[in-house]
Amino acid sequence: MAHFEDATNEYSAVHSSSENNVLSQLRRATWLSTTKPQMLSDPIQGRFLSMISKMIRPNRILEFGTFTGYSTICLAEGLVDGGEIDTLEINDELEDIQIKYFKEAGLNDIISRYYGHALEIIESGDLKGGYDLVWIDADKEHQIEYVEFAIKNLNPGGWLLVDNVIWGGAVLDKMKLSRPDSGASRIHRLNQHIVNHEKLENVLLPVWDGVQIARKI
Numbered sequence: 663m664a665h666f667e668d669a670t671n672e673y674s675a676v677h678s679s680s681e682n683n684v685l686s687q688l689r690r691a692t693w694l695s696t697t698k699p700q701m702l703s704d705p706i707q708g709r710f711l712s713m714i715s716k717m718i719r720p721n722r723i724l725e726f727g728t729f730t731g732y733s734t735i736c737l738a739e740g741l742v743d744g745g746e747i748d749t750l751e752i753n754d755e756l757e758d759i760q761i762k763y764f765k766e767a768g769l770n771d772i773i774s775r776y777y778g779h780a781l782e783i784i785e786s787g788d789l790k791g792g793y794d795l796v797w798i799d800a801d802k803e804h805q806i807e808y809v810e811f812a813i814k815n816l817n818p819g820g821w822l823l824v825d826n827v828i829w830g831g832a833v834l835d836k837m838k839l840s841r842p843d844s845g846a847s848r849i850h851r852l853n854q855h856i857v858n859h860e861k862l863e864n865v866l867l868p869v870w871d872g873v874q875i876a877r878k879i
């Protein structure tokens with residue numbers, strides 16, 4: 663089964679548009695200069711984010727978990743002229759690489775970078791809101807708070823994407839779910855929160871590590 667998944671992933675990657683030059687240079691720089699490069703989105707996941715953003719044509723995007731800025735650049739590809747992105751990251755040591763590649767992508771003026779714990783940033787009142795698309799890909803401890811902030815700050819009909827909602831299959835593991843403080847339980851509560859939310863309609867896509875796509879009603 664794993665072999666089939668690897669093969670279909672590879673086949674899908676070969677038959678999907680490629681990442682551009684700036685993104686492949688950023689991928690290389692991320693692997694050369696960071697301690698957890700595997701946190702980077704795959705090329706195909708980046709193309710997925712770009713495609714979703716191009717379908718929505720957002721004015722304003724909010725991202726939780728900038729890392730080196732790969733997904734930020736992919737999401738920016740769908741912005742309308744004059745559109746903007748707010749992106750939140752706890753690790754300010756990533757600032758140099760982010761600035762370098764946002765500049766290379768011609769995006770420095772439209773990306774506002776916020777450093778600190780995402781929970782503190784959203785509680786600070788510094789973010790303007792009015793988002794059309796929110797992408798959550800930061801810590802897994804406070805995702806319900808991030809989802810609630812997104813729902814309050816999305817425009818009606820706005821879109822929410824949440825990554826890693828299958829948690830490597832752990833959400834299906836009864837042993838792990840029996841421990842309320844396990845990652846699996848936390849993510850399971852998040853998925854229940856989303857599917858039962860009166861202000862959301864959603865699809866949990868069983869691709870990669872699972873992606874929730876939700877629309878604010």
Ligand SMILES: C[S@@+](CC[C@H](N)C(=O)[O-])C[C@H]1O[C@@H](n2cnc3c(N)ncnc32)[C@H](O)[C@@H]1O
Pocket residue numbers: 701702703726727728729730731732733734750751752753778779780781799800801
């Ligand atoms: C999986 S990576 C993001 C990957 C990126 N979105 C991409 O696709 O290339 C998660 C990022 O969230 C950041 N992070 C973790 N906890 C955070 C928190 N509480 N507040 C803000 N950022 C956080 C990490 O430092 C890391 O850079």
